[in-house]
Amino acid sequence: MxxxxxxxxxxxxxxxxxxxxxxxxxxxxxxxxxxxxxxxxxxxxxxxxxxxxxxxxxxxxxxxxxxxxxxxxxxxxxxxxxxxxxxxxxxxxxxxxxxxxxxxxxxxxxxxxxxxxxxxxxxxxxxxxxxxxxxxxxxxxxxxxxxxxxxxxxxxxxxxxxxxxxxxxxxxxxxxxxxxxxxxxxxxxxxxxxxxxxxxxxxxxxxxxxxxxxxxxxxGQTSEAVRAERITPYQTLIVREEAGVRALISDGIRHGAVRIDDGGPALTYVHGAAVALLARPHARTMLGLGLGTGSAGTLLRQLRPGLEVIYAEIDPAVGDLAREWFALDSAIEVEVEDARRFLARSERTWDIVYCDTYVGQAVPFHLATREFFALLSERLSPEGIVEINIASHITQPFARAILRTVVAVFPEVDVFSLPDSGNFLIVASRSPLPPDSELEESGRQLDRRLGAARSYQRVARSRWTGEVDLSTSPILTDAFAPVDSLLDLGTRDARLPGIP
Incomplete structure (x- = not known):
């Protein structure tokens, strides 16, 4: 050789x-x-x-x-x-x-x-x-x-x-x-x-x-229903259109949807975000954690013109798709950053913080701990409100753990069972929420002003009065947050969170 x-x-x-x-x-x-x-x-x-x-x-x-x-x-x-x-x-x-x-x-x-x-x-x-x-x-x-x-x-x-x-x-x-x-x-x-x-x-x-x-x-034939697809370092995103609805799907889970004809939210749980406006009529700022289609922020700006809305979203592709396919309000600003890092970096306070990061089987554990909610509390205005969308029944293991962790941080916590939806909304604040009668009156006035079929008075009446046993649920911390196992326990006898 x-x-x-x-x-x-x-x-x-x-x-x-x-x-x-x-x-x-x-x-x-x-x-x-x-x-x-x-x-x-x-x-x-x-x-x-x-x-x-x-x-x-x-x-x-x-x-x-x-x-x-x-x-x-x-x-x-x-x-x-x-x-x-x-x-x-x-x-x-x-x-x-x-x-x-x-x-x-x-x-x-x-x-x-x-x-x-x-x-x-x-x-x-x-x-x-x-x-x-x-x-x-x-x-x-x-x-x-x-x-x-x-x-x-x-x-x-x-x-x-x-x-x-x-x-x-x-x-x-x-x-x-x-x-x-x-x-x-x-x-x-x-x-x-x-x-x-x-x-x-x-x-x-x-x-x-x-x-x-x-x-x-x-x-292979690509479904005509799929309008866009992005594979990002964080997830696989698909924009799909079916039966007059355009949906954003992340890793197989629907994270938001709008009606194609008028651009309104197709998922009814989004209207639950209005609880914050009913409870705090003078709110002027909102921070959204987890963008999805941005339907909650867009809706609240429609209900309260002039409301300043900023979202923290870690995946830039989500913002791009929200603007291209879901008519995200041009006045809404999107900060491309991890939600917790954004809160730690910014010293600004907010009247409303809407958390919509607890969907599917890939919940970021660092956004579910006592330390995170303590940071969130520090970033609220004196009468500020945190709204936490839970895409499952409140008695499921993960939802109970989130609720117990929130209760460990905030002195005032309420739960709403959102109408026509399997979702629950945890509402937390350092100040008490108004009584049911005041919430209902605010909802009645909003319905009268809008003249719309959607009843926000009904949303105001959705405060949950059932009992939840939190004694066996852990308080989630940065050192111990078994989010994946809690979600797995919940799927053994229930549908995947986030699947309508």
């Missing part, structure tokens, strides 16, 4: 080690975006992803080592990588349908998440992981230098993993749609396989797998 040939072989082998390692970690990051519409983005989802990938990698290490001992040829490794590329291509083609069907069959449970990850990503991951032991076997011909060879190859593999992680996190997910990302990962894996082949036929097969990965997702 000439020096040139030996160098070329080494370069090929280095590429074969680097590319699959980068693909494997990128695949792990991207897998959450495929799973989110059916299973959310909770700690259970990430635990399932990490667990299945680790198990598959272990299988791949063992299987790759045994295969390398039995058939220590680079072309054999190429066929393994080609198999991984083909399986990834299959995931790109049918992954979304498979995830939705498994989600429906398992009720979006953690068991369903494990099953989905294992089916869609387990085989491809095991094949990718087999590269490292195979490369050690092909390179380490001298037993005395085997440790150094293994160290260098694992360092290169780890560097590939680092590149794949950073590329997926900061380039692929923020910039590309899911089908394109998966097609790129198939292409990179097929390139790794191509480096292993000297013969034309398997090389052409690698190219064919790549072409199919790019074409197959385009052959």
């Amino acid at each position: 000439s020096n040139d040939t030996g160098i070329w072989l080494r370069l090929r082998l280095l590429g074969v080690v680097f590319l699959p390692a980068a693909t494997l970690m990128a695949l792990e990051i991207v897998s959450s975006r495929l799973l989110a519409p059916a299973f959310g983005n909770s700690v259970y989802v990430w635990g399932s992803i990490i667990g299945v990938f680790l198990a598959a990698m272990s299988v791949g290490y063992v299987a790759g080592g045994k295969l390398a001992d039995a058939r220590p040829r680079l072309e054999v490794l190429g066929w393994v990588l080609l198999l991984s590329a083909a399986v990834q291509g299959l995931t790109a083609s049918i992954g979304r349908t498979t995830v939705i069907e498994l989600g429906e069959a398992t009720g979006g449970s953690p068991v369903g998440t494990l099953l989905a990850v294992a089916i869609l990503f387990g085989p491809a991951t095991a094949a990718l992981a087999s590269v490292s032991p195979f490369a050690v076997r092909l390179t380490g011909r001298d037993p005395l230098g085997l440790g150094g060879v293994a160290g260098r190859l694992f360092a290169l593999s780890t560097f590939g993993s680092l590149v794949g992680t950073l590329a997926a996190t900061f380039v692929l997910v923020p910039q590309l749609n899911l089908s394109t990302i998966l097609a790129w990962l198939v292409s990179v894996t097929a390139l790794g396989a191509l480096l292993c082949f000297d013969r034309a036929v398997p090389a052409l097969l690698a190219l064919a797998v790549t072409v199919v990965a790019w074409i197959a997702p385009q052959l």
Whole structure:
């Protein structure tokens, strides 16, 4: 073997080690975006992803080592990588349908998440992981230098993993749609396989797998109801139109909807936000935490012209879609920032704070703790009101924990069962709310002024008088906030929060 040939072989082998390692970690990051519409983005989802990938990698290490001992040829490794590329291509083609069907069959449970990850990503991951032991076997011909060879190859593999992680996190997910990302990962894996082949036929097969990965997702029919789709670092967003309603869907959960004909809120719970105006007629400022379609802020500005409304929303794509598709009031300002960070940074006080971040199976725990609500209390004006939209019955485990945590911070707490909606509204303040008679009178006056079919007097009458046992519910803190398990308990005998 000439020096040139030996160098070329080494370069090929280095590429074969680097590319699959980068693909494997990128695949792990991207897998959450495929799973989110059916299973959310909770700690259970990430635990399932990490667990299945680790198990598959272990299988791949063992299987790759045994295969390398039995058939220590680079072309054999190429066929393994080609198999991984083909399986990834299959995931790109049918992954979304498979995830939705498994989600429906398992009720979006953690068991369903494990099953989905294992089916869609387990085989491809095991094949990718087999590269490292195979490369050690092909390179380490001298037993005395085997440790150094293994160290260098694992360092290169780890560097590939680092590149794949950073590329997926900061380039692929923020910039590309899911089908394109998966097609790129198939292409990179097929390139790794191509480096292993000297013969034309398997090389052409690698190219064919790549072409199919790019074409197959385009052959599937896109629903005419889907008007826009964005995959962001935080969620998968879809704008869908059906039966005269335009909805914003985040990871499979409807986060807001408007009527197409007049732009009014299609989800009745939004009208519950008017409780703040009924209780505090002279309110002049509102802060919304979690934008969605911005329907609550838009509605309150219609009911109280001149009300200053600012939203804190961590995902800039939500604001873009709200303005483009949901006629978000141009006077409403959107601060692109985490809600808690915004409150900590700003020393401004507010008359109304509307919290709508407790929807679905991916509730940000740091917005549900005693420390968060204490910060919220500090940012209220003397008679300011906090409204917390709970997309489930108040007796569900998560809702009870939120209620007990709010009670631990605020001296005045009321609960409203919003009419024609499964949602509840927790209203908290440092000052007492008016009695029912005053709220009803405010609602009657608002109805008279608007002359509309929507009865805000009925909203005023919706104060809940039932009993809630909070004795077994935890006070959520930054140190202990088992939000995911509380939500999971609630879905065992109830629909997913946020699904109308």
